[in-house]
Amino acid sequence: MTPLDMPMKHGDAGDGASIGQRLSRHDGKLKITGSADYALERQFEHAAYAVLVPATIGAGRVVSVDTAAALAAGAILVLTPEDDLGLAQATTFTGQRPEGAFLPLPHEIRFDGQSVALVVAESLEAATEAARRIKVTYEAAPVTASLVQTPEDAGTVGEQFNVAWGDAQAAYADAPVKIEADYHTPREYHAAMEPHGLIAKWDGDRLTVWQPSQWVHAMARNYSDWFGIPMEDVRVVSPYVGGGFGSKGFNYGWEALVPAAARRLGRPVKLALSRPQNFNLYGGRASTRQTLKLGATKDGMLQSILLTGASETSTYGVWPEQVGAATPLMYGTPNYRGQQRIVQVNTVTPGALRGPGKAPSAFGIESAMDELAYAVGVDPLEIRLRNQPDHDRMSNKPWSTRRLREALTEGAAAFGWDKRPMAPRSMRDGHQLIGWGVATGTFPVIRNYGEAEIRVTAEGRVEVVSGATDIGQGTYTVLAQTAADAFGVPVDEVSVRLGDSSLPGSPVAGGSKLAGVMTGAVHKAATAAREELIGLALTHPDSPFHGIEANTLELKGGRLTPPRADAPNVTVAELLRAIGRDGLTVRRDTLPEDMQSPEERKRAWTTMTTAQGPTVGDYSQHSWCAHFAEVRVDEDFGTVRVSRIVSAFDCGLLYNPKLVESQWQGGIIMGIGMALFEEGLVDARNGRVVNNNLGDYLVPTNADVPEIQVISVGIPDTNASLLGGKGVGEVGIVGVAPAIANAVFHATGKRVRDLPITLEKLI
Incomplete structure (x- = not known):
């Protein structure tokens, strides 16, 4: 067995x-x-080992690749941009099949760390040493390293993300109370324990690939398209996955090199990315910026929301981190306008990371709502309860189930929110300033x-x-x-x-x-x-x-x-x-x-062409959550520790509460990372990710995770699924970062709008 x-x-x-x-x-x-x-733990006789050679410039062209020293050091095969692998373009996840050849090792360099060669040897050690001896000559070009190097009007407007109703500009101009602020989130990475990689083995014209995958059927189609063989002759095997968080749902171009090498050599070939390559060769969450303008009455009732935002993408692909993904859903306002720009920089194309779009979107709107609460002198919980929408204004459809009000009230009761004084810096324990913050979140039902x-x-x-x-x-x-x-x-x-x-x-x-x-x-x-x-x-x-x-x-x-x-x-x-x-x-x-x-x-x-969004049908269907966070900030050193979190969720019927609670807690822990630790640092000269390892790219450890209490307030929603469940995996992270940021403001009186919250931003 x-x-x-x-x-x-x-x-x-x-x-x-x-x-x-x-x-x-x-x-x-x-x-x-x-x-x-696990896929990469398979052992095969006569297997060869592959290593990718990364580009050392951020933009330009490969002029030549000298492989002599690598071959002399024991490489049995080296693939470079000069090799014609005979590959065709693969069908995209949106169902399009581009024409022409597919070049997994192009001459054009678009980002630092891009693969410029694949070296194969009899052992991993030999392949690593041979790869080190590859000599690449480049023709460098100017680099735009990251979003922070681009002006506010850079990029192009993503028309598909424009959302508007009413006259938001006029309503904002007439509003008695106005809030305007800029919010920024940095690049974040998946940092999964299991590295990306694959083992490819041919049996005649049949290809088997063992690789960690969130979508084996789509990956099988990609290999079928690349190599021009029937999909029935491709098998992708992935019984267990050691962390994906969105990064293992799609194929990446360098993955085509391994079956190509295996076919040339007539033997299995294995590639496991190094830890730095797990930061460079597939995209995490893109950096974002957004400006929010809230117009409200003197008692905090929203009259207008204006959002202008931007996210970075690569120079060769488009992946928008939608800063307006959650904003128009959270609160009832008669006037709204949202716009987003997509800005090209020299990076690998970003990708999906837990709560894509919704996590940075919630950071903006939930921070701004906290600022509005203090501007009008209304408790942050109360201002959220006052502004709950009675339907989805984007689709003009009723909610299928939306128990966010219950999540707020039951979460507040479990947290003890009624004991919270309004004034910042009003709670302390010796040298520790104590703050309490609240924020909400959402994620759509996708069928x-x-x-x-x-x-x-x-x-x-x-x-x-x-x-x-x-x-x-x-x-x-x-x-x-x-x-x-x-x-x-x-x-x-x-x-x-x-x-x-x-x-x-x-x-x-x-x-x-x-x-x-x-x-x-x-x-x-x-x-x-x-x-x-x-x-x-x-x-x-x-x-x-x-x-x-x-x-x-x-x-x-x-x-x-x-x-x-x-x-x-x-x-x-x-x-x-x-x-x-x-x-x-x-x-x-x-x-x-x-x-x-x-x-x-x-x-x-x-493909994703048959997926149905949250407003297909008669209702607007989403999961909802409310997070309550307690932080302790050292008054002398500015260090922040999250000491307690209570979160309440509306995710419909829970198929297995034990597993659901684990998913919620995992999302919350990643939200702690988003708030306090995670930040992809980029060298402005060449776009290189500086902290491309698990020693320098910080994520929460056990010592950073407090007591987390999770509560379900959901009821079965049979519009969402046959058995009445709604999504639980993504929603847990959404809203955690602003809840912590709002708690830090309550503790210190300092508003941090640029994640992560680090001590130099508080001192």
Whole structure:
């Protein structure tokens, strides 16, 4: 039995009520005992090892690459910009297929650290030494290192992000109370423990890739497109992922080099990025800036919100960090206008990092609301309660469920907010200034389609099979719970197999949608398998139930029972033996009837074009949260420690509260990092990331994390998903940084609008 096929182990988990139980993780024991099968830990005979050579300039061209010394040092293959790899462009996640050749090692240099060569040798040590001996001649060009080097009017306006209603400018001009402030967030990086990388192996014209992935089907399509082979001849395997946070949802160009090298050498090739390359070769959260203008009445009722913002992107790709993603949703104002610019700099293209767009957006609006509260002398909690919107003004649709008011009031009660004095610097403990802050957050419900297979074994066990991935959020566990409930067996009798592109289709594990999508698909497949089994029991001539004149049977606890107490009562395994079956397999998907063609199915599993946003349908659907933070600031040294956090969430039905609370707490911890620690430092001369390691790029450690209390105020929302759950993974980080910043203001009287909050900004 492999780790993929191992059953759930949860003690006395009951029958028919697994959803909603606080069950431990399916993969927990595997991970702590070292049995979990991570992609890069695979061992192959005759495998070769690859190392990427980084560019040492921030912009310009590669003139030549001298490989002689590397080959003399033991390199068995060196790929450079001069090599024609015969690759084609791959389909983008938005479904477009660009024309022309794909060049993973272009002559043009767009950012410092860009790959200029791939060196392969018999060992990692030999490949590292050979890569060090590569001599590259460049023609350098001027560098724009980061967003902070660009003027306010730089870049182009992203028309798709313009949002407006009413006359915000006129309302702001007429408002009795005005707030205007600039807010800035720096680059942030995923800093996952597991590095990016892959192992590629060819068997004839068939390619297998083992790599940490949040979306194995889309990656299989990319390799198929790059190498011009059928997608059925590509297999991407990723049963476990050691941290992704958005970075492992897509392929990066340098990944094409490894299968290319493996094909040339006729042997497996492995590449694992170095720690600095995990900062340079794929993008984290882009740096942002935003100016917010709030116009309000003297009692703090909003009349107008004006937002102008910008985020950086690369010179060769566009990834906007949407500073207006949360702003128009949080508060009721009759007038709003938001605009964002996209600014090109010499960096790798940014990407999705937990709570993309919403996290920096919330930092701006939630800090500004705190400033408004002090301008009008209204408690920061009260001003939020006064300005809650009754519907989504962007879509003019009612909220599906929005229990943010309950999150604010219940979170405040648990925190003890009513004991908070309004004045800054009014709470202290010796040399420590104490501050309390509040902020709110949101993340949209994103829906999509999924596919799952239910296999019933001869022993009566149930196996869930899907290409969906578990990136740490608990996919193994919640899918087992779903199947157990739908099929009528104890959760201990359910096994789950995931993370393989040869298995049934799934969307990306990102955007907090996978649980909602895949529980729906598993529920449908398990229900169909249950009905098929009952049908066989009633109609098969060798069944113990044949001829009992029952039109249904109950399947509970792994046993089939008719309505009459004196009729047979058998296990699933006994029934299968009686009718001569060695098992049962049922596959179902949640695609509509008009999307069942092979082309449509491929599009659903490999692009984001079938994803549905939060306002598709009759309602506006989002998860919501309210964070209450306590900080202690050393009056002499300016050091800040978060000493307590209480957060309340509306995320609908919780499939497994134990796992959900872990996800919320993880997001909150990342929010602490956003507030106090994380900052990508960039060399202004060449755009090089200076702190490209886990020693200098600071993230919260255990010593930095306080007591965290999380509360659920949600109710099932069946508009959001079949079982009533809403996303939980992303929303936890949104609003944490401004809650801490607002607490720091309450403690010190100093308003920090430029993250992270460091001691030099307080002294």
